[in-house]
Amino acid sequence: MTEKKKRKISLSIPAEEIMRPGNLACQGCGASLAMRYALKALGRNVIFDIPACCWSVIDGPFPYSSIGVPLLHMAFETAASTASGIRAATKVLGKEDTTVVAWAGDGGTFDIGFQALSGAAERNEDIIYVCYDNEAYMNTGIQRSGATPYGAWTTTTPVKHYKKLPKKDIIEIMAAHRIPYVANVNIAYPEDFIRKFKKAASIKGTKFIHVFSPCPPGWKMKPDDTIKVAKLAVQTRVFPLIEIEHGIKYTLNVKVNKPKPVFEYLKLQGRFKHLTEKEVQRIQEDVDAYWDYIMKKVEFSKEYAG
Amino acid sequence: MKKVLMGNHAISYGATLSRVQVIAAYPITPQTQVVELLSEIVANGELDAEFIKVESEHSAMAACIGASAAGARAFTATSSQGLLLMHEVLHWASRARLPIVMANINRAISPGWTIWTDQNDSLSQRDTGWMQIYTADNQEVLDSIIIGYKVAEKVSIPLMIVLDAFVLSHTYEPVDVPDQEKIDKFLPPYKPKIKLDPEDPHAFGGLTAPNIYMEFQYNHQQAMMEAKKIINEVGKEYGDITGRYYQNLSPYKVDDAEYVVITTGTISKTTNIVVDKLRDSGVKIGNLRIRTLRPFPSEEIYEQLKGKKKVFVIDRNISFGNTGIFFQEVKASLYNTDIRVPIFGFVTGLGGRDVTPELIEEIVNIGIKNEKPEEEVIWMGVKK
Amino acid sequence: MFKPGKKIEFKSAKEIPLTPMSLGDMTHNYTGSWRNLRPEIDYDRCIDCMICWKFCPEPAIFIENDRPKIDYYFCKGCGICVQECPVKCIAFEEEGK
Ligand SMILES: Cc1ncc(C[n+]2csc(CCOP(=O)(O)OP(=O)(O)O)c2C)c(N)n1
Ligand code: SF4
Ligand code: SF4
Ligand SMILES: [Mg+2]
Numbered sequence A: 001m002t003e004k005k006k007r008k009i010s011l012s013i014p015a016e017e018i019m020r021p022g023n024l025a026c027q028g029c030g031a032s033l034a035m036r037y038a039l040k041a042l043g044r045n046v047i048f049d050i051p052a053c054c055w056s057v058i059d060g061p062f063p064y065s066s067i068g069v070p071l072l073h074m075a076f077e078t079a080a081s082t083a084s085g086i087r088a089a090t091k092v093l094g095k096e097d098t099t100v101v102a103w104a105g106d107g108g109t110f111d112i113g114f115q116a117l118s119g120a121a122e123r124n125e126d127i128i129y130v131c132y133d134n135e136a137y138m139n140t141g142i143q144r145s146g147a148t149p150y151g152a153w154t155t156t157t158p159v160k161h162y163k164k165l166p167k168k169d170i171i172e173i174m175a176a177h178r179i180p181y182v183a184n185v186n187i188a189y190p191e192d193f194i195r196k197f198k199k200a201a202s203i204k205g206t207k208f209i210h211v212f213s214p215c216p217p218g219w220k221m222k223p224d225d226t227i228k229v230a231k232l233a234v235q236t237r238v239f240p241l242i243e244i245e246h247g248i249k250y251t252l253n254v255k256v257n258k259p260k261p262v263f264e265y266l267k268l269q270g271r272f273k274h275l276t277e278k279e280v281q282r283i284q285e286d287v288d289a290y291w292d293y294i295m296k297k298v299e300f301s302k303e304y305a306g
Numbered sequence B: 001m002k003k004v005l006m007g008n009h010a011i012s013y014g015a016t017l018s019r020v021q022v023i024a025a026y027p028i029t030p031q032t033q034v035v036e037l038l039s040e041i042v043a044n045g046e047l048d049a050e051f052i053k054v055e056s057e058h059s060a061m062a063a064c065i066g067a068s069a070a071g072a073r074a075f076t077a078t079s080s081q082g083l084l085l086m087h088e089v090l091h092w093a094s095r096a097r098l099p100i101v102m103a104n105i106n107r108a109i110s111p112g113w114t115i116w117t118d119q120n121d122s123l124s125q126r127d128t129g130w131m132q133i134y135t136a137d138n139q140e141v142l143d144s145i146i147i148g149y150k151v152a153e154k155v156s157i158p159l160m161i162v163l164d165a166f167v168l169s170h171t172y173e174p175v176d177v178p179d180q181e182k183i184d185k186f187l188p189p190y191k192p193k194i195k196l197d198p199e200d201p202h203a204f205g206g207l208t209a210p211n212i213y214m215e216f217q218y219n220h221q222q223a224m225m226e227a228k229k230i231i232n233e234v235g236k237e238y239g240d241i242t243g244r245y246y247q248n249l250s251p252y253k254v255d256d257a258e259y260v261v262i263t264t265g266t267i268s269k270t271t272n273i274v275v276d277k278l279r280d281s282g283v284k285i286g287n288l289r290i291r292t293l294r295p296f297p298s299e300e301i302y303e304q305l306k307g308k309k310k311v312f313v314i315d316r317n318i319s320f321g322n323t324g325i326f327f328q329e330v331k332a333s334l335y336n337t338d339i340r341v342p343i344f345g346f347v348t349g350l351g352g353r354d355v356t357p358e359l360i361e362e363i364v365n366i367g368i369k370n371e372k373p374e375e376e377v378i379w380m381g382v383k384k
Numbered sequence C: 001m002f003k004p005g006k007k008i009e010f011k012s013a014k015e016i017p018l019t020p021m022s023l024g025d026m027t028h029n030y031t032g033s034w035r036n037l038r039p040e041i042d043y044d045r046c047i048d049c050m051i052c053w054k055f056c057p058e059p060a061i062f063i064e065n066d067r068p069k070i071d072y073y074f075c076k077g078c079g080i081c082v083q084e085c086p087v088k089c090i091a092f093e094e095e096g097k
Helices: A030-042 A055-060 A079-092 A107-111 A114-122 A170-175 A190-200 A223-235 A262-266 A277-303 B007-017 B032-043 B055-070 B079-087 B086-095 B138-154 B180-186 B210-242 B267-280 B298-305 B327-334 B355-370 C051-053 C082-086
Strands: A048-053 A069-072 A098-107 A128-133 A181-186 A208-212 A242-245 A249-252 B002-006 B022-024 B050-052 B074-079 B103-105 B133-134 B160-163 B171-174 B249-252 B261-263 B286-292 B292-294 B310-315 B343-347 C038-042 C061-064 C065-068 C090-094
Touching: A030 A055, A030 A098, A030 A128, A030 A190, A030 A208, A030 A223, A030 C061, A048 A055, A048 A079, A055 A098, A069 A079, A069 A262, A069 B055, A069 B310, A079 A128, A079 B022, A079 B050, A079 B055, A079 B292, A098 B074, A107 A114, A107 A128, A114 A128, A114 C090, A128 A190, A128 B007, A170 A181, A170 A208, A170 A242, A170 B032, A170 B298, A181 A190, A181 A223, A190 A208, A190 B267, A190 B310, A223 C082, A249 A277, A249 B074, A249 C061, B002 B007, B007 B032, B007 B138, B007 B160, B022 B032, B022 B292, B022 B355, B032 B050, B050 B055, B055 B074, B055 B086, B055 B343, B074 B079, B079 B103, B086 B210, B103 B171, B133 B210, B138 B180, B138 B210, B160 B286, B160 C051, B180 B210, B210 B292, B249 B267, B249 B298, B261 B355, B267 B286, B267 B355, B286 B298, B298 B327, B310 B327, B310 B355, B327 B343, C038 C065, C051 C061, C051 C082, C082 C090
Parallel strands: A048 A069, A048 A098, A098 A128, A128 A208, A181 A208, B022 B050, B022 B074, B074 B103, B103 B160, B133 B160, B261 B286, B261 B310, B310 B343
Antiparallel strands: A181 A242, A242 A249, B002 B171, B133 B292, B249 B286, C038 C090, C061 C065
């Protein structure tokens, strides 16, 4: 070992670890890293609820828990409604400073829990709703969800019938509820991630955060590629990092001036292995079109705000 | 203070007097007046509560679970299709051992679309681990909500107050609304020992393996059995301050009876009239109203039926492929006792069909005339 | 470093809480046993950028005297730190070598 350095290191994200190791996430799980960052951003004065999803397992069985903050495990479709109830209780009990977080997977958000989420957003409940998106039902063994992207293999969209429908555009759907804050984050961009969570905690009303969350077993990729794939999702413009305030003000948070080809992103994941060149080209065109569409909104927001 | 109240408003006043802190509810006929009056009471500042106007009953119960787990006294009310939609989370509430109280207005199940009363909605939730109390008048509805919280919080099990659609929900009756002060003394604020609390963080409801899951079920059952006693104790305590005593069973002229009719809900009120009439003509008959379905007061039923000649159970419900549900419950609870008398099971009044004194008299006559029931289910008032 | 925690066991229904609730964390569960490959930091080449610390999901890298240190009780051997280290100073060695 070298001698102790005199120079003090500087950390770009909070040092305190609230989440504990020993948890049951798979090697290289993006959802696990997402929780670690979220807790760093939010601190300890929080209450979580988690519906059925990988995180109901990751946290650990009775009588253990890894997240170090109060947590209510709940039924699959209830993340937002349960959080509404928790928030109401904190209000009547004079604990309004406590942040209430619903933490759900993409299945619990895009699909079965969507009605409750839409209701809570319409009521502008003072909660942070987090969807960690691993683009399928992973807890039950990689079945397709409304978040599974075009072209992907899952156990219910086998290679011969891979998914030929687009992913729901969840942040646009949530923005259409005109809630004060919608953002997406990516585990490969921890500083942006933590900034957005802190910002969400400082805003009253419903905040929706969409987390890009690679899943090595579900995406058939190497666990050490988790950060690389997440970064490529941004660098190829597959997952533009943005914020939407009050449903109309769009801000791009990470510029991608020289995008890499989408193939760079797809080729690291076995779930896209079967795609023909033509299909890859189609996905590239979809990505380009969506990027242009979002950039128009960003541009419009600048004019509108100015 | 005496007021003339519809059953639905009796629910709202019961919840208000219980100082509920979080209400989450979704409208459904015949429950709407419950939420309308509560909205007004909360909006007027007469009750310091958060009212979450959820987008479904499933969310109503989920929100109650969240609120209760975070330490607030939570309330909801629903009926029929709404109750059925809650099914999954009703189980969740009881297994999380949260003392939520709700009112369910008995409305039949569709199709065909119906809004009138029968008990299949609440009875299909019999095994959700909730306590269930069936009421017979609007006074009892109001009182049972208040008593319900005290019982639920003592045993950490949620409790459902059940009443008949229209016959109670929309019928006006004089109701004594007790003073808030009196109720505050009877029902202190909810102070759970454990809750979602950033200062003492715990996770609730995580993965529970086969080596320990069963012990939680065992404890839940023990608490339910304990609740039989608690319901009677708290009912007596409430009686001592209001003069109105409520127990698991409400017997009417059963003591010296040879024949006993077993009833629930408002049918029991009509049955009392028939009992009086038949007694005038020399028939020794009584009416045993079952208030508590869960926990089922087997021992008390045994005590009431000991030495009787025959028993006639009237069910406003049907378990397709078997019989009326209270009939099954009563029979099963007596099987291992020394009571060996004929028990007749009658099904009637489904989907709000009138159960008249004449019909009940006919039921009694069939019971008295026949040595044994000729059929397992005797349908009454049906156009066969 | 995390202090390894204790296993909590119950002998009967009398000992368990009202409802399944946590009474401790998972640090009795040494996920280090999941590992086939073992990341080893070459401290001579390490520039203390803390990128490995930042990206370890568990967390199984902690900071000691301003340097990253791997907690082998819990490191699952995912290899993220190995791949993300900008100066490639974390080697992935086969376990038991
Ligand atoms: C009502 C209901 N239906 C189905 C299930 C089974 N189930 C549990 S988790 C899950 C999938 C969760 O998917 P997602 O929300 O994407 O989270 P992930 O597991 O991917 O983290 C399913 C289908 C359930 N628990 N409850
Ligand atoms: S299946 Fe995927 S999301 Fe679930 S714990 Fe494993 S890596 Fe994480
Ligand atoms: S291999 Fe994975 S788990 Fe182990 S220290 Fe590196 S990043 Fe953490
Ligand atoms: Mg998923």
